[in-house]
Amino acid sequence: MFYREAGDFRTTYAEDQQTFPIKFDRYRYYLVLFIAICLIPFVINDYWANSLLLPFLIYAIAAIGLNILVGYCGQVSLGTGGFMAVGAYACYKLMTAMPDVSMFIHVLLAGAITAAVGVLFGLPSLRIKGFYLAVATLAAQFFLVWLFNRFPWFYNYSASGQINAPERDVFGIVITGPNAEAWATYAFCLIFTIFSAIVARNLTRGSVGRKWMAIRDMDIAAEIIGVNPLRAKLTAFAVSSFFIGISGALFFSIYLGAVEVGEAFGIQKSFLVLFMIIIGGLGSIFGSFAGAAFLVLLPVLLKVVGVDWLGWPTDIVAHLQLVIVGALIVLFLVAEPHGIAQLWRVAKEKLRLWPFPH
Amino acid sequence: MPEQLAYTIEVFLNGLMAGVLYALVALGFVLIYKASGIFNYAQGVMALFAAMTLVGIQNGQVPFAHLINAIFGTDVHKFGWTVHSFLAILLTVIVMIALAWAVQKFVFKHLVGQEPIILFMATIGLAYFLEGVADLMWGSELKALNVCAADGVCLPQGLNLWIDETTFNAFGYGFFIDNLDIVASIVAAILVIGLVMFAQYTKQGRAMRAVADDHQAALSVGVSLNFIWVLVWSLAGFVALVAGIMWGAKSGVQFSLSLIALKALPVLMLGGFTSIPGAIVGGLIIGVGEKLFEFLIGAPYLGGATENWFAYMLALLFLVFRPQGLFGEKIIERV
Numbered sequence: 001m002f003y004r005e006a007g008d009f010r011t012t013y014a015e016d017q018q019t020f021p022i023k024f025d026r027y028r029y030y031l032v033l034f035i036a037i038c039l040i041p042f043v044i045n046d047y048w049a050n051s052l053l054l055p056f057l058i059y060a061i062a063a064i065g066l067n068i069l070v071g072y073c074g075q076v077s078l079g080t081g082g083f084m085a086v087g088a089y090a091c092y093k094l095m096t097a098m099p100d101v102s103m104f105i106h107v108l109l110a111g112a113i114t115a116a117v118g119v120l121f122g123l124p125s126l127r128i129k130g131f132y133l134a135v136a137t138l139a140a141q142f143f144l145v146w147l148f149n150r151f152p153w154f155y156n157y158s159a160s161g162q163i164n165a166p167e168r169d170v171f172g173i174v175i176t177g178p179n180a181e182a183w184a185t186y187a188f189c190l191i192f193t194i195f196s197a198i199v200a201r202n203l204t205r206g207s208v209g210r211k212w213m214a215i216r217d218m219d220i221a222a223e224i225i226g227v228n229p230l231r232a233k234l235t236a237f238a239v240s241s242f243f244i245g246i247s248g249a250l251f252f253s254i255y256l257g258a259v260e261v262g263e264a265f266g267i268q269k270s271f272l273v274l275f276m277i278i279i280g281g282l283g284s285i286f287g288s289f290a291g292a293a294f295l296v297l298l299p300v301l302l303k304v305v306g307v308d309w310l311g312w313p314t315d316i317v318a319h320l321q322l323v324i325v326g327a328l329i330v331l332f333l334v335a336e337p338h339g340i341a342q343l344w345r346v347a348k349e350k351l352r353l354w355p356f357p358h
Numbered sequence: 359m360p361e362q363l364a365y366t367i368e369v370f371l372n373g374l375m376a377g378v379l380y381a382l383v384a385l386g387f388v389l390i391y392k393a394s395g396i397f398n399y400a401q402g403v404m405a406l407f408a409a410m411t412l413v414g415i416q417n418g419q420v421p422f423a424h425l426i427n428a429i430f431g432t433d434v435h436k437f438g439w440t441v442h443s444f445l446a447i448l449l450t451v452i453v454m455i456a457l458a459w460a461v462q463k464f465v466f467k468h469l470v471g472q473e474p475i476i477l478f479m480a481t482i483g484l485a486y487f488l489e490g491v492a493d494l495m496w497g498s499e500l501k502a503l504n505v506c507a508a509d510g511v512c513l514p515q516g517l518n519l520w521i522d523e524t525t526f527n528a529f530g531y532g533f534f535i536d537n538l539d540i541v542a543s544i545v546a547a548i549l550v551i552g553l554v555m556f557a558q559y560t561k562q563g564r565a566m567r568a569v570a571d572d573h574q575a576a577l578s579v580g581v582s583l584n585f586i587w588v589l590v591w592s593l594a595g596f597v598a599l600v601a602g603i604m605w606g607a608k609s610g611v612q613f614s615l616s617l618i619a620l621k622a623l624p625v626l627m628l629g630g631f632t633s634i635p636g637a638i639v640g641g642l643i644i645g646v647g648e649k650l651f652e653f654l655i656g657a658p659y660l661g662g663a664t665e666n667w668f669a670y671m672l673a674l675l676f677l678v679f680r681p682q683g684l685f686g687e688k689i690i691e692r693v
Contacts, residue, residue, distance in 0.1 A: 128677050130474070131478070134478075135627050136677060139674045143671065146663060151661070315424075316494070326485070326488070327483070333480045337472050
């Protein structure tokens with residue numbers, strides 16, 4: 001009824017190659033953008049920003065980054081927390097060293113620095129594959145966290161060992177520190193999220209993305225048909241780490257404001273982002289958003305139900321939360337191993353034929 | 359004998375002992391990986407779960423006491439009895455077998471034929487689940503664990519005086535070696551020999567090896583895959599229990615116990631995911647390597663606490679030259 005290609009004639013190459021060739025998809029996309037850009041900033045308050053929207057936007061960037069590496073290029077990585085830490089500390093050093101430069105540039109530079117580190121830790125992927133590689137990326141995780149803990153230069157010799165985001169503004173609007181308003185922080189993160197999604201979507205549609213997917217599906221065969229595995233794998237590591245670095249920088253400067261590296265960027269964070277892309281769907285940009293939304297929403301929901309409605313002690317709710325999250329993950333994998341994105345694809349297939357399925 | 363050399367030897371010996379414990383955890387991974395191709399991240403949490411269950415049974419705690427109290431407003435905590443260690447261990451083994459059966463029945467039976475990454479993720483989900491259940495069942499506070507055969511005959515703790523004295527007389531420097539580490543090494547050795555014997559000489563062991571070689575061929579000669587997988591998970595649960603007892607007696611039973619899984623991963627990489635001797639040799643190399651590195655380079659020059667990452671770096675460097683680990687099966691790739 002609503003969702004079909006019939007009657008949607010494309011008369012130019014630009015129309016043929018657009019991201020969302022089907023009208024329904026396109027209008028849905030515009031609607032989501034409209035709500036995100038034109039409505040939410042006017043109704044947002046601190047609670048919504050800090051407990052849901054900021055973490056969602058920031059984790060979505062990280063999930064897109066990891067999805068490029070794991071979902072598109074097939075290189076399993078457990079070092080996400082470490083790379084986010086690189087982004088955060090790079091952003092911190094840049095913010096304190098060059099206070100006058102715009103935050104946009106700081107965040108992008110932090111991403112670039114993380115990309116360089118990512119390439120460095122991606123080098124072993126040329127030799128090591130599968131689970132051996134996954135465990136090898138844990139080396140990055142532990143080494144980087146240790147590095148930021150041990151060498152005071154990284155946290156500017158502060159007594160607590162924490163890094164604190166100083167107050168910075170963009171075009172006169174404060175976006176970091178305690179005086180930042182909810183809508184400003186939201187808008188700043190939103191810009192980066194939309195930017196990441198568009199870049200990632202177009203990269204994965206293009207020749208770079210096709211090379212990644214060839215490597216993922218079978219690297220030897222890809223090599224034989226002329227994909228350079230060195231370049232394909234390292235670009236995947238670079239692009240992925242770039243996004244993860246951006247998300248780490250935002251996570252520290254906009255969302256938390258003060259960070260202790262072992263706590264904020266420990267191995268739990270790596271698993272969390274990996275869960276997001278598995279539950280959302282490997283090799284899907286939409287899946288990255290869906291997974292991030294799911295795992296950000298779930299703990300908040302459980303807390304509201306357990307602590308506020310039932311009045312149980314917080315430690316029991318925390319333990320129950322572990323049980324429920326674990327059980328849900330397993331259930332999800334059993335029911336739909338390809339994630340929310342696959343559910344969405346199935347739903348779309350059904351929608352095409354609706355209301356006359358035969 | 360120069361003092362520096364004596365210290366180094368002492369560190370070396372302690373590294374060997376630590377390595378045995380790493381190998382013990384790695385063994386659980388290898389068992390499951392070989393038989394079912396599942397990379398079981400939950401192994402560490404299984405050790406935690408087993409140790410907590412053991413302590414809970416020993417002390418006669420009421421399972422889920424906190425939860426029951428929260429729901430019904432009651433105030434129950436303990437049954438008011440204590441259970442003898444051997445009986446408690448036996449009961450814990452039964453719990454671990456039940457767990458193995460449940461894991462197979464409710465999770466992995468439905469995931470047969472999925473990609474390895476999906477199976478891996480499922481075990482992480484399982485790890486979260488088990489950790490939450492363990493905390494809900496027995497409470498999350500730090501518990502002391504001690505296993506006693508009879509009154510006064512417990513797992514030994516602290517400095518071994520005999521070694522201290524002998525080495526002091528021989529070299530003029532007494533080595534500090536923990537009694538518990540010695541016991542752990544002996545237990546680990548017995549366990550490994552037992553497992554190898556089981557795999558080589560029993561019918562079930564042969565079936566297990568057949569499954570590890572080729573699922574379909576094993577199925578076609580009448581081996582029940584389901585049974586073998588429950589068996590393997592039970593064995594891994596048993597190994598987890600032993601590891602849990604050793605680590606728990608050393609540093610108390612609490613959440614950090616589950617992190618020993620992270621210690622075992624570089625051991626696996628080094629030794630190869632599919633090799634039991636690899637797990638042992640890898641464990642020893644990692645144990646000695648990280649202690650020596652911390653002692654000789656880490657603490658004096660790098661500000662210490664290098665143990666967290668050194669093992670991974672060592673394994674990483676090693677893998678660059680030999681991607682399948684020390685004893686892993688040779689990776690042959692075809693298009």
